[in-house]
Amino acid sequence: MPVANMGQFNDNLQSDVFYCRDVLGVNYAVVGIIDQSTLLHQATRMPDTLSETMLDIFRKTWFKPYGFPMTIRVDPGASYAKHFRDYVERRGILLEVVPAEAHWRIGLIEMRNAVLRDILERIIDSEAVMTSDDFDAALEAAVHALNSMTYSHGRPQYMAVFGQIPRVGGGLHGAVRADILRAEAMKALAEINTSQSLRRALLRKTATPHHNQLLPGQNCAYWRWQNPRGRSTKKRGAWVVARFLSYDPDGRSAWLHSGTTTLQVSLEQLRGQAEGTSGKTLEREIPWRNIIKLPREQIDAYIESAKKEEKSWLSWGSMEEVSAETAAKILSNPPTKKRVLRSRACYRNKSKIPGRLQAKTRVVALGHLDLDLASLSRDSPTPSRTSEYILLAIFIAGKNGIMENDPVRWILWAGDVSTAFLQGAQDKSERPEDLFLLPPQDEVTKMAKTFRTPLYRVKGNIYGLC
Numbered sequence: 001m002p003v004a005n006m007g008q009f010n011d012n013l014q015s016d017v018f019y020c021r022d023v024l025g026v027n028y029a030v031v032g033i034i035d036q037s038t039l040l041h042q043a044t045r046m047p048d049t050l051s052e053t054m055l056d057i058f059r060k061t062w063f064k065p066y067g068f069p070m071t072i073r074v075d076p077g078a079s080y081a082k083h084f085r086d087y088v089e090r091r092g093i094l095l096e097v098v099p100a101e102a103h104w105r106i107g108l109i110e111m112r113n114a115v116l117r118d119i120l121e122r123i124i125d126s127e128a129v130m131t132s133d134d135f136d137a138a139l140e141a142a143v144h145a146l147n148s149m150t151y152s153h154g155r156p157q158y159m160a161v162f163g164q165i166p167r168v169g170g171g172l173h174g175a176v177r178a179d180i181l182r183a184e185a186m187k188a189l190a191e192i193n194t195s196q197s198l199r200r201a202l203l204r205k206t207a208t209p210h211h212n213q214l215l216p217g218q219n220c221a222y223w224r225w226q227n228p229r230g231r232s233t234k235k236r237g238a239w240v241v242a243r244f245l246s247y248d249p250d251g252r253s254a255w256l257h258s259g260t261t262t263l264q265v266s267l268e269q270l271r272g273q274a275e276g277t278s279g280k281t282l283e284r285e286i287p288w289r290n291i292i293k294l295p296r297e298q299i300d301a302y303i304e305s306a307k308k309e310e311k312s313w314l315s316w317g318s319m320e321e322v323s324a325e326t327a328a329k330i331l332s333n334p335p336t337k338k339r340v341l342r343s344r345a346c347y348r349n350k351s352k353i354p355g356r357l358q359a360k361t362r363v364v365a366l367g368h369l370d371l372d373l374a375s376l377s378r379d380s381p382t383p384s385r386t387s388e389y390i391l392l393a394i395f396i397a398g399k400n401g402i403m404e405n406d407p408v409r410w411i412l413w414a415g416d417v418s419t420a421f422l423q424g425a426q427d428k429s430e431r432p433e434d435l436f437l438l439p440p441q442d443e444v445t446k447m448a449k450t451f452r453t454p455l456y457r458v459k460g461n462i463y464g465l466c
Contacts, residue, residue, distance in 0.1 A: 009161055012036040013062070013072045014109035017049065017079060018455070020120050022129045030139065031079070033062055033114040035069075038160040041112050041146050045136055051082040058084070068093055076100050077395055099253055101225060102266030116142055122188040123181060174293075177332035214244040214272050220254060223269040237273065286441040299447070301359040306448035309345075309361045316422040319437060319456040327455035330436060338421055339433060340455070341365045343464070345440040361444075363451070365437055365464035372431050400456045422461055437462070 015033045022028070028048040031054065044057045062069075071094040074080040080097070088095050098105035119142040123129065129138050139320045147157040148165050158165045214220055221239040244260035253264050291302050313319055322330070343365045351358035367373070383391075397403040398410030435458040439451035458465070 007037050007070075009035055009038050009040070009069045010066050010068075011067045014106045015072060015074050015080070016106055016109045016113055017046065018079065018113045018117055020117050020124070020135075020137055022124055022131075023233065024130050026132075027137055028132070030116075031057055032109055032116060033058070034109045034112055034159075036108060039108075039112070039160050040157045041116070041143060043113075043116060043143050045132070045139060046079075049077075049079045049309045050334065051084045055084045055087050056077040070094065071096055073098060073106055075103060075106060075444060075452060094254045097264075099264045099269070101223060101269045102253070105252065105266065107458075109436075112146070115147060119185050119188040122259075123184045126184055127181065138185075141181035141185040142188075145188075149186070184354040192404055214247075216245060218244045218272070220244045221271045222258075222265045235300075240454060271346055286349060290344070291347055292447075293441050298357055299444075301357055302361065302444055303448040305347075305361040306345065306445055306450050309363055310448075310450040312422060313462070315364070316424045316460065318458070318460040318462050320459055321453040322455040322457050324454060330455065336370055336436075340436040341367070341369055341440060341458075341464075342438050343440050345442055345445050347444065361441055363461060365458075365462050367464040370435070370465065372435075376430050377427070407454075422463075426458075426460060426465075429462075434458070435465075 013033055013035055015031060017029055017031050019029055029049055030043050031046050032041065032043045034041045043059050044061050046053055046057065068091050072088060073096045076097050076099075080095070085095055103110060120138055123138040123142065124135075127134070129139065131133055150156050156165060203410075219241060221241050222244070223237055224240050225237045240258060240262075242256040245255040245257055245262065247254050250265065253266055254270055256263055256265055258271075265409055291299060320435050329339065343363055346362045346364055348360045350358055350360045371377075394403065395412045396412055399404075399410075399412075401407045403410065437456045437458055439445070439453065439456065445451060
């Protein structure tokens with residue numbers, strides 16, 4: 001099982017690389033190093049991302065002034081391989097490489113690097129940093145601000161390591177620009193500390209994964225991101241089937257055999273292959289490829305349900321058709337194209353009687369790609385458990401004929417409003433720009449001849465949106 005980060009200075013380090021641009025758009029690579037015990041943070045600009053360069057930076061920035069640590073935790077980047085790995089292993093340093101999709105394992109350095117980059121960007125904007133020398137000066141000021149600021153521990157990082165805050169040049173010696181950069185860095189850090197949005201992000205909690213104990217040799221699946229190809233900038237991911245080998249002693253990783261390679265994955269991206277999983281999925285939704293293989297009368301039932309779904313959308317004014325010329329302009333303009341959501345049709349058999357078909361079609365937008373998702377109100381007016389108990393208590397009193405001494409026996413039933421979600425309206429103040437929807441493109445929809453317009457403008461509530 002994982003243990004707490006306890007120890008003394010220079011026992012355990014974390015390192016990661018981030019990138020920052022100056023006002024001219026030049027991108028600089030910066031390597032950050034942090035001590036887990038005292039949170040002392042050091043950062044240096046990298047001329048390139050070679051492993052020899054990373055080793056040289058570590059030797060000058062950390063190994064020579066502070067000595068060798070016990071462990072260094074990094075991500076599986078090429079900068080920490082080859083020369084760097086060989087050097088630290090020969091010195092008896094444990095190089096712990098976290099799985100590719102488990103960057104939260106080095107969340108300490110990633111969070112501090114994010115704050116450092118925010119400070120750098122503010123300095124770059126205010127001081128018009130345009131050269132590598134100016135960038136290095138801004139980086140020095142930002143690192144000094146991070147290590148000399150007092151946080152929740154009650155003392156700066158410099159105090160925890162050295163017992164005092166190191167003296168810096170400036171003042172009477174006339175280093176005016178260095179003083180200005182340090183002042184800007186301290187100001188930016190103070191603004192970040194009082195940022196409510198950043199505070200809310202830090203207070204968010206994630207769910208703890210729970211899964212069954214896997215046995216060696218058992219089939220499993222792990223999530224793997226794929227880097228974008230060509231002009232695409234979107235990362236795509238998928239579940240990859242592998243064979244389970246063993247759990248890692250750290251209690252947070254597992255080793256799998258996929259193809260001809262052995263790889264390490266985090267428990268959060270690991271899923272066991274349970275029997276009946278695909279069957280349960282088919283009970284909830286039927287793929288359209290399975291529907292077109294059914295007898296003709298069953299296909300016709302799903303076609304009629306698709307027509308009914310389109311009629312519901314149009315009757316409640318949830319969307320309106322966009323002309324072909326306007327649709328072409330929207331799809332060819334990158335800013336408006338980002339506000340176009342895809343959709344798909346979900347098909348189910350809602351009959352609870354075996355052998356009977358009750359076809360149901362539901363067109364759902366891919367709302368997780370909505371650009372306005374972070375700014376929308378996501379609360380729902382659902383009753384609390386206390387309200388349900390009060391309602392049931394009132395019903396029981398009426399059922400027993402003791403409600404206000406009325407002998408009439410009460411009856412309770414539950415109702416369902418057809419297409420109730422489509423009858424709602426959107427708050428225009430939360431979504432100032434129009435949202436567009438691409439129709440589903442499966443074969444059942446084409447056979448039903450529904451949603452034939454190439455693009456729709458969203459006017460009200462639709463399934464899948466927040």
